[in-house]
Amino acid sequence: MSEILLMKGNEAIAEAALRAGCQGYFGYPITPQSEVLEYLSQHGEKRGMVVLQAESEIASINMIYGAAGAGARVMTSSSSPGISLMQEGLSYIACAELPCVVVNINRGGPGLGTIQPSQGDYFQAVKGGGHGDYKLLVLAPATVQEMADLVFDGFDLADKYRNPVMILADGALGQMMEKVAFREYDVTKREIPKWATTGKNGRKERNIITSLHIKSEEMEKVNQHLQKKYCEMQEHEVRFQEVQTEDAEYLLVAYGLSARIAHKSVQIARDNGIKAGLLRPITLFPFPSNRIHTLCKQVRAVLTVEMNAGQMYEDVRLAANGVVPVEFYGRMGGIIPSPEEVYERLKRMVSPESVSQEVKI
Template sequence: MVKVLMKGNEVIAEAAVHAGCKYFFGYPITPQSELVAYMAKRLPEVGGLFLQAESEIAAINMVYGAAGTGVRVMTSSSSPGFSLKQEGISFLVGSELPAVICNIVRGGPGLGNIQPAQSDYFQVTKGGGHGDYHIPVLAPASLQEIVDLTQDAFDIADRYRTPVIIMGDGMLGQMMEPVEFYEAKPKEVPKKDWATTGTRGDGGPKIITSLELNAESLEKHNHHLQAKFKQIKENEVRFEAYETEDADYILVAFGTVARIAMNAIRKARQEGIKVGLIRPISLWPFPEKPFIDTRDKVKSYITVEMSAGQMIEDVRLAVNGHAPVDFFGRTGGVVPTQEEIYHKIISVAGGVEV
């Protein structure tokens, strides 16, 4: 295979095309506008359909309509636009419709700025709209990993009839790296006999809705959804553990921050401080196992985020009081540096920098 140099937003779009996505509805917003522009050019080349909606609210509801027919469909946005999609995302979950939604996070709250951030963590992992629900969330750390996780996102969406979120930050969307693509086949995708494809020869009319006025019936549907979420938690956890076998201290970071943290770990180990890394790849379901495996052996965990501290809550739950959990974060679009993370390790370890 030949590697090509591409920008992150364009890699997401091309990976979606390779995954069989032929329908995209979106609205440009920095720092993910290149994704929308790429889809506008690329989808007609493969017999697909691109439509720039009049708003993010319109885009997510167009996704709802297309997903109801069983096709692979996608939308993308950045933080303020992603917030506008929340009601439609709740509709998708309630109606059990598969779709992929990409959020390239920027600084907030409010309009904030167009710099990289990870402060949408609560929104994507805790269910940003109304109702009791979760959505699988995948957080790539490199452009090549985007290729794999985009395919996974469409497969998970079809397998469980659920929307799936790909979450990156503005740095991931704007950086350029060499990547290679491959024609991937869907894995174990069930027959979509629920799709609204017409009534001729498919067993009669289909009704897709998230409205249920009877309380007992809605509770039954919620129990069904909770059972599905349990299945996803059992089957779709993804993480990377690096140098954790002998670690006294473990950094916890995701996305591009994990790449920066990796360099800080190497420097600390050169100084004789045994540090490892747990990188959640699925933000939901959150990977508890690597913490259960290490929490009785390490002296402390250090969560590193481009936020005021959001993932740290899930880390503390997974550690369950077995070890201290410290935190280092930068907000507003400021990217933590290797040196800053290294100094945090030194501080927690109580060591003296050489």
């Protein structure tokens, strides 16, 4: 590990990309993630990275398509409205199986919304987002340190599965400053993939990058191949963190910034004699459904905490599959819930009669 630095989440992502041997970054400014583009504009070229401010997020993602298809390790980043513009490109990238890292520093929506932090893009990130049946591998950091770590892992996973990887954070994680140390990473170990369009260079067969398979039978085979890949991800790449779940009677499930808040709520609950625990998914796709299901058999109820109207909530309910009640608490529009209000919601689940009249949530 390198020395410990104090950095913004967005800067940590940019610095990690440089250290991970990212060869190209194509992006467009949007609050609250512009620091990624700014940092790389400042430091990228002299450290050997191509950094280009594109005319739009549509152009950015298609530059990613071209460069990734030619075998380069590449990244783009944006925030919610910009990520929406990239969905067409992401669908093409997923079908053409091009490895890349796409960072979404989620802000409040819908529409132009607000520049404040949100988790409102969960569905878009984990259910595909663009047209057709495909999945991104979605990583959800909760600290600035993880913002950096998951960039390295993201590039490796993208190569391993020939699949776009999304890092889904939020405006608070992008803007907050925390300590971060960057891992040692051997950038020489990555080779240009054999399938890349590098020019034939003596090869007998040409390489083609495409998402077009006009015959239905072929297109179905492509789909089956993709689905098989997603099953492999589900089997091998699930990541999560647990806090005090061993004896937990109430399980909180939250990711990213919400998980940090829920962690504090668990502490408050424990201080008040409620045996609460937390499961924090780190991979949102693949989702830790099996582990959540197992824990559901142990606890009395589950509370999902998000900064949206209840999106991961649906996946938690699917994982619970009716074993225990699953409830939801969330704030929207860029509001970050406090640990106390999450605790109050939990208390209402534990004993509805115990909630005092003045507590309004």
